[in-house]
Amino acid sequence: MSEPDASFVRFSEVQKSYDGETLVVKNLNLDIARGEFVTMLGPSGSGKTTCLMMLAGFETATHGEIYLDGQGINNVAPHKRNIGMVFQNYALFPHMTVAENLAFPLEVRKQPKSEIDERVSKALDMVRLTGFGNRRPAQLSGGQQQRVALARALVFEPKLVLLDEPLGALDKNLREEMQYELKHIHEELGLTMVFVTHDQSEALTMSDRIAVFDDGVIQQIDSPDVLYEEPKNAFVAYFIGENNRFTGVVKELSDTECSIEIDGTDGTVVKGIPINVNGVGSKTTLSLRPERVYINPREGVTPNVLDAKVLELIYLGDHIRTRVSVAGNDEFIVKIPNSHEHSRLARGDTVKVGWASEDCRALDA
């Protein structure tokens, strides 16, 4: 039974269309291992929520099959799937108390009363809401409602837990706190979780793997560090983290290095590593993380050195976000760490910026 463990949840050639004309999900193949925390990340309309709804059974796949624990579930009704779900606005039943909400999945499973009480109080303890059982959902704060929703999705010990942008309605501090709490619960219970969000920092914090969706297709699925440091295409580079972009034409190309002439300049050439280019003469997008750019690098440290003009400085405490104009790009961002020896710049200064060629990834146009 090692096979189902690696593909506990499996999307096999899944397609989904609502109107019979356009595909919302295009030929999705995805395996999720038992105990894994996978995030589906993407802009709205990218098909991620549709995938989650197909998994929960509220939408049917137009083509293909979805397997859960080795069983095809396309024709299994939602209430028979035994999948826990936390909804975007929690969907707590307003006419029931917190305890009644938690007891609901156990009651419909005809569990004995004593066991229901025990499991409900255990679930309340787990989300640190002991003693809140007699309140109504409306009497709780957003964070507390969120925790009740989570407890309700876990109380009947489902095989799989789905989370549909559950932190979207919370304020920033609470959201971060809940991210850690979710992560801890995931680790403690060893559950398989599928999380949908459009917030990349949420995805990076919590996931084992992140599937980046765009236009109904998974653009890249990898662990957070790989995704951030080695994006495979321009969309992923743009969507995950902050990113400086240049478009240009490939002039020279080897296996490990390429030279690109940047568009809109009179022949400025930079060096990068080819990830996703079609050969000499093809168009490409260069991607460069702001924290990998040096201001006034020492001679010979970076192969790429360009002149830049400081346009804007924003003090952010731990770093200074600096907007400069480089090779015709006025939106070029450099993050200068706020350390003792950091360069002190003023608006209008002319500086040199440089970066290593392995930090400059040549991707699809």
Add this chain to the structure above:
Amino acid sequence: MTTADGTPLKVSLARAQRRLKFRAFYLVLPLFAFILITFFVPVFDMLFRSVENQIVPQILEKTAPLLLEWDDRDGELPPEEVFAAAKADFEKGYAEKTILKVGRRMNYEEPGFSSLFRKTARRAKNFEPPYKEAFIERDDEWGEVDTWRYLKRESGAFTISYYLAALDMSYGPSGEIGVKSDKRAIYINLFQRTLMLSLLITVLCFLLAYPISYLLATVSTKTSNLLLILVLLPFWTSLLVRTSAWIALLQQEGVINDLLVGIGLISDDGRLAMIHNATGTVIAMTHILLPFMVLPLYSVMKTIPPTYMRAAKNLGATPTKAFIRVYFPNTISGIGAGGILVFIISIGYYITPALVGGVDGTLISNFIAYHISQSLNWGLAAALGVILLGLVLVLYYFYDKVVGIDNMKLG
């Protein structure tokens, strides 16, 4: 708490808000005046009419105070001075043509007074002392102690006799309160029928409106707007037209009976009586009041997020169970609002039962209308109206206790 310069905070706050309050008050002033004149004044006038008893003491101005002092317990006729006062009142009342009003008023208490007064008034100016004998000679009724007892009882400025009549009770001749015989009792029966038919109409409206509202709340906005127009269409047609349409449909020679005879389901002699009885009232009123149930239900269902049902199913409830345990309880506020609206409207409904109700499909409001425009017994009409109002308030109180008014959503 005080402000910086030492004035109490509450005083300062009230001062700051006074202007706003006055402005708000001026805005509602026209409406307030309108409601005062068209609602509160008539209601209090009606309340007053149901107990006031001006006619007897005003027209029998000399007799009434004397009768009130007269002790009727020993079974003797009133003293001669009463008869003398009565002679004067009758003479004056005949000249001013007001005495017959008293006769008509007393007739509500005991039939026969009207003719007695007419007969006596015509000759009163010729009566010679001793007046007691003169009155008795004119009509033996004046020699009965009970006649004077009736008059004495209605000589006060206020009376409860209208309420007694409205509850099928009356004073006996010697002043004891008795229940009318079943043959003469109408109003209790009528109140019961009004309540039962209203309840039936409310239940039918609920049964019909719930699925429609659910459909309206779940289909796309474009479709639901179209369907909503169909629901509201009856509102845009005249009530009379709709009711007449029901007559055309339901009468003995009507569309439905013709159809049933045509397909052989009933014989030509066995045509169904579906109108001019309670059935007609129930059918027509259910149709007319349906939108009042649909709209509150729809507005409540519209606010129930579809994720509730999804969550319930996701948690393992079958669709039926999810509906019963999660969807239905969330619609109770709408059911309450629609139910109380339909019930209260139908309890006082007039035009439809008047047109299609026949004998056993008429409601209490039809009798109120009858007493206002036909029998001109406004006191009784007012008493019936007040009892109806009281009933509604009592039901409203229990509704509040059971369901809670705060849970009601009208839109």
